[in-house]
Every structure is written in structure tokens, then in C-alpha cells.
Amino acid sequence: MNSAPVVIRPIQHGDMPAYWTALDAVARERRYFTWEQGPPLPGTARFVAENIESGNPHVVALDGDHLVGWCDIVRQKRVFAHVGVLGIGIIASHRGRGIGRQLMAGAIEGAWQAGFKRVELEVYATNLNAIRLYEQLGFRHEGTKRLGARLEDELVDVHCMALLAPGLSPDEPPRGSA
Template sequence: MNTYTIRRAIPADAAALVELGRAVSSEPEAWLITEGDWRNVGEERRYLRAVRRSPHAAVFVVENGGGIVARLSLARDSHPASAHVADLGLMVAAGHRRRGIGRSLLEQAVAWARESGIEKLELHVFPHNEPAIKLYEQFGFEREGTRRNHFRRGGRLLDAVLMAYRVD
């Protein structure tokens, strides 16, 4: 992780983030809910602008000399009764995995949660995504259950494991 830096995303990152999202969501292992059809650059830029203005969401990127290699997205629940909960999404470019980037981004997520008054981080992960489940469990996330037929991907309905981390 020494050669990488983490920073907040800016609207000018939109093209690089679309490229990353399209690459990871097109991998044949189907790691992500999205299947290749990532939002376009204009939509991504608008989303990043909105996130920059909001205290309830954040996008962080990891970069090295060559560009952006990973992304973390966080968003607080919109319902007042669960405003202490935020959802997270994570991806690392295929050529940069197993170097501690995922773990560092989870540490960043916890730091943001503390600053933002978030007490619980949650995420959905496909049951076949063993690398991600291992990372989350090793970090301290716990399984809260399985959501049956929760996501439509490639014309099929897939289960998702709901995992959560208590922020102290």
C-alpha cells in the first residue's frame, strides 16, 4: 500500500471511475451488482458533484502514479430511524489486488463513519464472492443474513449476504 494514496474523489475523476467500474463489473466472476453497464461519464460527474456537497455521502479513490486503481463509496441511510447506518461499496482494479488496498479503504470507511456520526456500516455481497467475504470478515464485519433473490443481474435473481460492522 506504500506506493498508493487515498483521497476524496473529485468530479474530474469521473472518466477514470467509469473506466474502473466498467472493467470490474465486466469481470466474468460477477463480483458487482452492476453488470458492465456502468453509468456514463456525465452521470458519474454529476454524482461526484452531489457527493462533494453532501455530508451524508463520500467517495474515496486510491491512486498510484498511473491513475485511479480503487474506489470506496459510502452513503448514509435516508430514513431518519436508520440515519446512524451507512452503506458501502468497494472495488479494486484486478491488477492491484492482494496489496492491502481493500483493507486500507475499509479503515478509511470507518474513519469517515466516525467523523459523520455513523454507528454501523453495512454492505451487500454475493455469496460466491469469497475474496470480498474473507476481507470483510477478517476486518470485523459480521454476517447479518441472506437476502433471497435480492438483485437482478444478467436476467437472473441472485441472493446477497448482508454484512455489518459496528463503529465504536
């Protein structure tokens, strides 16, 4: 058994297609993502390249040379350019070992350093493990898209959650209100 610690580091161009393989494996579980299998390889390679070039936080977890997880935070555009949308996945064999928490902590720290003010995500209400992790890291529930997704034959709620940068309190009155 390999007892070496899992290494968390920024994604590199050479991590394709191992990154896609991990993405594909988690997508095929059909319980967590919008895709039912890995998205097309060229688009995934572009996504990785754009994250590297634009400084979007995108970290991967390596168990030896096996890419077992990732977390990315993608900067939005125009009036939303202070916002990052977070995605994360760990292959099934490596869940529950603290890797997701480490990946998120690394990516979120990178987001604050890069000047993001808000990190947001959507999660299916059935994904209790992910919701617990997000809550533990300080994400707040902001609303629910009722029956917002169809997973196989089941309609499920979709929760919207977000974390603000240190010093920005979610409890302040809404800005811009009269």
C-alpha cells in the same frame, strides 16, 4: 516497475472519468456488482458530486496517476440517515496488495467521524475474497437473501453484513423490544 506506494485520498471532481473507467472495468467482470458495465456517465458524475458535497466518505486509490480502486459509503435517508451503504472495487491488476483494506479503513474512519452509526453492505456468497476482508474488518453476517441474485446463469445467495460504530455493541439486546 513502479515501486511508489499507492496513494489513498478523498475523491475529487477531476477524478471523473477515471473513476468511471475503473467502475466500468470491474463491472464488466460480471461477478461482483449489480451492473454489467459502468453506469451512465452523467449519473456517475452526479454521484461523485453529491458525495463530495454531502460529506459521504468516498476515497480512491491512485497508482501514479492511474485510479485503481475506490470505496464509498453513502448516507441513507430519513429513519436510516445514521446508516451508510458501502461499495468498493479494485481493478483486477491491483488486487491482493492491501489496497482494498486501506480504502475500507479510510472510508470507515471517515464514516464514524461524520457521525454514521452503522455501515452495511450486500455481497454475493461467491465473492469469498470480499467476505473475508469484511469479516476481518469486523463486519457481522446479519442474514442471507437466498438465491437473491442471478450472475450469468447462476443463482447465488446474497449476504447482508454490517459494522456498528465503536461503542455500539451488536451483542446488546435489540433496542425497542418489549
